[in-house]
Amino acid sequence: MNLTEEQVLALAPDESSKKSGKELANAAKWVSRGTYQQALWGECKGSGSKPYQTQIDTAQLSFKCSCPSRKFPCKHGLGLMILYTRDQTGFQQEVGPDWVQAWLGKRAETAEKKAAKVDKPVDEAAQAKRLHARHAKVTQGAEELMLWMKDILRNGILTVPEKPYTFWENMRKRMVDAQANGLANMVQQLENTPFYQEGWQTVFLQQMVDIYLLLQGYKNIEQLSPAFQSDVLARIGFTQSQDELKNMPGVEDDWLVLAKTCTEDGNITTERFWLRGVNTGQYAMVLNFIVRGQVNSMLLAPGAFIHAELVFYPSVLPLRAIVKSHTALHRELPIKGVQTWMDVAMAQTQAREQYPFSQEAAFVVEALTPLQFNNEWWLRDQNSNLMRIPSYFSAQWHLLALSGGLPLKMAVVGKEDTYLPLGVWHQDKYITV
Secondary structure (H helix, E strand, C coil): CCCCHHHHHCCCCCHHHHHHHHHHCCHHHEEEEEEECCEEEEEECCCCCCCEEEEEECCCCEEEECCCCCCCCCHHHHHHHHHHHHCCCCCEECCCCHHHHHHHHHHHHHHHHHHHHHHCCCCHHHHHHHHHHHHHHHHHHHHHHHHHHHHHHHHCCCCHHHCCHHHHHHHHHHHHHCCCHHHHHHHHHHHCCCCCCCCHHHHHHHHHHHHHHHHHHHHCHHHCCHHHHHHHHHHHCCCCCHHHHHCCCCEEEEEEEEEEEEEEECCEEEEEEEEEECCCCCEEEEEEEEECCCCCCCCCCCCCEEEEEEEECCCCCCCEEEEEEEEEECCCCCCCCECCHHHHHHHHHHHHHHCCCCCCEEEEEEEEEEEEECCEEEEECCCCCEEECCCCCCCHHHHHHHHCCCCEEEEEEEECCEEEEEEEEECCEEEEC
16 A cells, blocks of 8 residues: 555545544554554544544555444544554564455455356356346336426426425335436436526526436336446436446556545435546546445545556446456656537537537646635636635635646536536645545
């Protein structure tokens, strides 16, 4: 493991975890600590009589800790990693205690079972039968959703904000029953429309259009190209086996991990890692889902360069990918971006011609300056065109301090008229924000 302290902190789920992790990066806090092969482990003093047992698989960047925290990684894992990056001399180079060996053994056993499951022959007839039955359920659910949407438009959308919770929840559950989780999520997004904001009608109708296009695409799926069929099925909620993807050839390049963004839905945290290829110029989004209490996770350090082979999901506009293999690179590499917001708008327009559904995209823009105008924060390009920063972005002053009022090369992600800063190049080094 050759991460810098900054890259370790970028793994933190929130700012409070970063602060607590730094505080625990103190040798006096740890009863014991050591490293052996791919394992990094330690016992940290806590409020109870027994120290918390913290362990890290440095090869896969997976964490486990006996503390009750639901955050991942927890402050103890962060503290142990930061301490290791600062000074490795205090870590014993020996076989870890039994609880470490048991954890590593269980991980190896799980990997073997997974490999054996992949080698098990598939009953193609039974698989086809299940798929046919699912398509029948989805078709029926899609017809009901279309009728529901038509009723909304016939009655007018001005009364939509007054709809009770059950109006949305019943349809969302119906989509879950129809095995169309993607459609269920889109109904949830309709309910979450910011009805209290001016112009909510535009947002609501755009989401309705996305659903309508998807339903029409599914209804006429046989007339679409294979790649577009994959897009429609993925948005409906059909998944593709990652094991099958890993057997496909990927895109090998040096990649910069631009950032990690997180969203939570119930007990599931969704991590999105945004990457940019140095040589190909291609962007990628790697999704990772963590169930609360789960200790195994795929982690990429934001701000780090890696050499990796990525396999992209079939799509007319490939973006989502899985990491087939990767190794760390310990040097900064040049990244070239577009010049202005007009270039971003043109790229998004061309993308919508191929992929009509609304989705976020990442860009590197050569020279952007953060500024405050009309009580909102904006990013100004070299032609003085402005793009809004989302209101939930909380690092405005940090961004302004890095800028000092001067333009910076910046990585952003967003769509239409709002883009979120991910990181900047400051003194020829990429820094996440």
